[in-house]
Amino acid sequence: MKFQNGAWLMKEGHALFSPKMIYEVEKNEDSALLVLPTRGFDLQSVVLTMKITAPAPEVIRVQTWHYMGVDDGDRPRFELNLSQNSLMEMEEDDEKIVIKSGRLALVIDRENWSMRYERDGKLLTKSGKGDLAYIKTDWKGDYYSYNGENAYMVQHLGLSVGELIYGLGERFTPLVRNGQSVDIWNEDGGTATEKSYKNIPFYLSSRGYGVFVNHTEKVSYEVGSEYVTKVSFSVPGEYLDYFVIDGPTMKEALMRYTDLTGKPALPPRWTFGLWLSTSFITSYDEKTVLGFIDGMQSRGIPLSVFHFDCLWMKNFHWTDFCWDSDIFPDPEGMLKKIHDKGVRVCVWINPYVGQRSALFKEGKEKGYFLKRENGDVWQWDMWQPGLAIVDFTNPQACRWYASQLKKLMAMGVDCFKTDFGERIPVDAVYDNHFDPVKMHNYYSYIYNKTVFETIESVRGKGEAVLFARSATAGGQKFPVHWGGDCTANYESMSESLRGGLSLTASGFGFWSHDIGGFEDNSTPDVYKRWAAFGLLSTHSRLHGSTTYRVPWNYGEEAVDTLRFFTRLKMSLMPYIYSSAVQTSRTGVPMMRAMAMEFPDDLNCAYLERQYMFGERLMVAPIFNEEGIGRFYLPKGRWTDYLTGEIFEGGAWYEKYYDYLHIPLLVRDNSIIPKGSRDDSPEYDYARDVEFRVYALKNEARAEIFDRGRKTGWIEGRTEPDTGCIVFKGESEGSWKIRMINVHISGVKGARYEIDGADTVVIPEQGQEKVWVSL
Incomplete structure (x- = not known):
């Protein structure tokens, strides 16, 4: 959010109050409390209070209040892993205060307010005059005009020359965030706009540190936009809480961030195989489903999971967790037939219950839905007529929802696609009475957590997996997340990859996307190129909107292409699964931007159309109908995994690839394990x-x-x-x-x-x- 009118003026009606000095320091065993007047010793002025702690190695937390009497008990809080033991070291003299956590230090000037974050005495980022501030946007010159609205806390942190910013969740705009305005606010906006399904208030700097803003509500970022040499973040209200996390590399900063917010769970082995969907609103029945599975298997394409999208339930009855008996008279028998073919089952769900659902009356009577101020169920006609929204802050509602999932798992369902969770109202009443604005993003966390933990309680630890669309900080603990509603063309394929690399730079270890595109119908050319990309992603799913994505609909060459890359991925499972284990232990994503793996190579800084797949393989999908692969290789010797061709690094390459090839390069000094089978992810x-x-x-x-x-x-x-x-x-x-x-x-x-x-x-x-x- 922008507050300035150029470099020297505030916008009309805006007033900024920023510390001028440190008036008082209170040192405690695990923290330092600073009193920060904004107008010297004028009693009729704004005073900010800052608490500084070091809750983890190489991490410094800064909390700043204006009015500390504002009730803070009505907000959700991210589930953080905070050390019980203080790691803070503090030194002070007449000129400065120095607070350390390992190699990371915060240096604060006493007399002329400024903050410097340093690593081993060298500057990482800084905050000077006016950079930390309390801002009123309805200022009338009256210090007593506070009404709880139109107040913001803002922090500007400096950008060094050449410093680049990544992350802030799944974003489909250019991978490097510099020059962008970003609002952390979950929305169902597709993959072609600035809106995002997965908004994470964490950014990663090319200088090897990260900043996590510990607020579940909307956090507004100006990344080199309002001030071209600063990252600014602001939140409404009287309080700001953020963590500076040092690496000293980007990968290590991600490790520490996921130490704080949670590591990605390790998905089961079978999830790394090929998933096939019925697609969104296509007509299908048992004969269709079994025909698709038999069609894949008869063509030698290993299939691991079959996914039933919306219409496994009766239209207008979403979500009632009941198979449409007119189309599926014997769901248990059908699921057994699928399992007998060696295929797992996923079904589509969401957190909404339409009033035609068999569950609506029960949910209404027992108070399991979000409510309006007058006690009515909160309903609207967006997505499903008269839908209600399950209140996952109500423990009984969680158990009720989980009981429906357990019935499906007893039938033979293995996992769930947790769709939606973004269109959550800001005027609803929750069972725990939390602020609905601050619950908007956080809803995705409790929704996916409820489903993930339910699967885990039935299938066992290590056997749970989701296919989730919405997320906030910490959501990486409940994989897998996919990239949302893309269009079936090369431009959307490219923007999907940008979104995925942005998400993985935000702590998410596993990611997928709709092979062939979701909206519209792809050409055979796009389908085949997307198949190669999709099967060199951590998770691989064929999915569409109004048309089936079975390969024979796109010609025999598409069948050959899908078979080839599916079997290639299966043969790479020893490498892929070992990489996944490391991701679950460290938080370093399996699919990562080149800049993360090669931070010292300036040519990698802006690369957004290629990625590292694990530590040793580089993938560059083809985004044009001419079949031209364009990619950059860092210094060293690289070998084409498929052909054995040698490439010398430190150069760009442009080369034609047929449909059975893709730039898949092995970096030097690598040992790649190749499995003995290519027909299954489980062996x-x-x-x-x-x-x-x-x-x-x-x-x-x-x-x-x-x-x-x-x-x-x-x-x-x-x-x-x-x-x-x-x-x-x-x-x-x-x-x-x-x-x-x-x-x-x-x-x-x-x-x-x-x-x-x-x-x-x-x-x-x-x-x-x-x-x-x-």
């Missing part, structure tokens, strides 16, 4: 695994995980004296290297038969391509 990843070794420079390691547990590893290193490669490998104490296939340029290959050895030495001339089988 023994350690059995007959093949390790592909790429341009080993010094030492590399690959690990195999299964069901969240490490089952094996391999290390390769070059001996400095001889230049030979040495391998060691083990699997739960029993692995032995059985065979080494050495592929040398110009030679078909040399095979080293090793029987029972645990160490293998490869001559120097064999280093270019090495496949290790265990």
